[in-house]
Amino acid sequence: MEKNARIYVAGHRGLVGGAIARCLREHGFANLITRTSAELDLRNQAAVEAFFAAEKPEYIFLAAAKVGGIHANETYPADFIRDNLQIQTNVIDSAWRYRAKKLLFLGSSCIYPKFAPQPIREDALLTGPLEPTNESYALAKIAGIRMGQAYRRQYGFDAISAMPTNLYGPGDNFHPENSHVIPALIRRFHEARLSGTPVVTIWGTGSPRREFLYVDDMADACLFLMRAYSGHEHVNVGCNEDLSILELARTIARITGFGGQICTDPSKPDGTPRKLMDNGKLTAMGWRPRISLEEGLAATYEWFCAHARELRR
Template identity: 85%
Template sequence: MEQDARIFVAGHRGLVGGAIARCLRRNGFTNIVTRTSAELDLRRQAPVEDFFAAERPDYVFLAAAKVGGIHANAAYPADFIRDNLQIQTNVIDAAWRSGTRKLLFLGSSCIYPKFAPQPIREDALLTGPLEPTNESYALAKIAGIRMCQAYRRQYGFDAVSAMPTNLYGPGDNFHPENSHVIPALMRRFHEARLSQAPSVTIWGTGSPLREFLHVDDMAEACLFLMQNYSDYEHVNVGCGEDLSILELARLMARVTGYAGEILTDPEKPDGTPRKLMDNAKLAAMGWRPRIPLEEGLAGTYAWFCDHAAEIRG
């Protein structure tokens, strides 16, 4: 991408979109276009078409999405499938119609079958049943991948898709009920330390294995793919290492300074037993992550402490 190319970051106030905007500025890109959800509701077709007709961005990073953890996905399945289908359909189509040169669509590792062989390769898509707790979100993201592929095949539109593993970092959602595992645990251990609670109970058995990637690494990968990849298949973005939720909780206790007991609640759902991405395709192109997990968690916790007064819920 040219340094002065017009670049639209959809979802710039979210975890990934914010990191992409920071990454672009850090790398010298000067013409970044953003809109808040109040300024532009991406779920509404007409305003999206008007925006693209007026702004005509050269490149689009589609990071806008309705996201949440196990509780949110299970409680609001209609919201997750409707909102995400509307957002990605409107943006992808309007980008193509307005002459956008390239679009990067961001999916999620939950697109893969619940019991996919590990580590999960890109060709595992649609080879088995999905994890029921986030099926609506996963189906929307699968549709986004297929839409990018269809527009490439039929119209020659340069739309590519990246599938990140579990992400975390500054700017995450720390809501006590609707957040993902790292921000949820970070907030709970932080509050337990402040209140000197004798124990913290985590959902499930603690045995599921998860892979985590710092959002700044993800942003660098997105820029790398936008500049170096143009093909039909989606690309996994991960770090190639995982750990159990119980191990993560112990690490979180160390990072936050919590010294109490960690308990499990087997009555709560575990979700997918293991979810490790095969990162070989991206690694073969020459990209690898740089931020170790404990270092990334420490930086995220410092950000959380600095912004604790602003975090509501």
């Protein structure tokens, strides 16, 4: 990728897209093309095609998506499958039609079967039933992977896919109901400390194990893959370490200064029992994460505190 290449970051205001845009600028890529969702609705096929016809980006990081935690996925399954299918179909097709050089599609670790062997290898895809709570989102992401592979096979379009583990970091969604586990816990423990609430209850048993990757590491991996990889198969991006949700909660409680009691609520869903990615393919290419969970959580909490007032609006 030349430093003056026309690069479109779809979803630049989101957690991952924002980190990708930062990473690109830090590496000297200044010719970035961005649009807010108000300026360009990626669900609108005609609008997306008109955008590509006018801008003709050479490289595309497709980080735009409708995302959310267990509650959001269970409550809005139709929105998750419809919106994500529309976004990725429109962008991938227009990128090919208007002769983009390369596209990187961002998926999710939820594409894998609920009971996939751990750590999860790329070839576990479609080998068993999905986790029901986020099936709609997972099916859309699987379709995106397969669409990129089909366009590569039929048209020779250089589309690649990266499957990140659970991501977190500055710019995350801290909504009290629709956020993922780390931002949700950061907000709850922070507010409990401020209000003097003695007990915080977390969803589920606390036993499921999850792997977490700081979003700036993910952005670095995306740039690495865009420069170094042009294969047919998707690539896992993780850190090869996991911990239980209860262990995570205790760590966040300590970082936020919450000194009260942490309880679990087994009546709420746990989701997949364990989800640890096999990062061997990417590691063999020469990439490794740099930021530890402790460092990443502290940086994320610092960002949250700096933006807490506007996040409450």
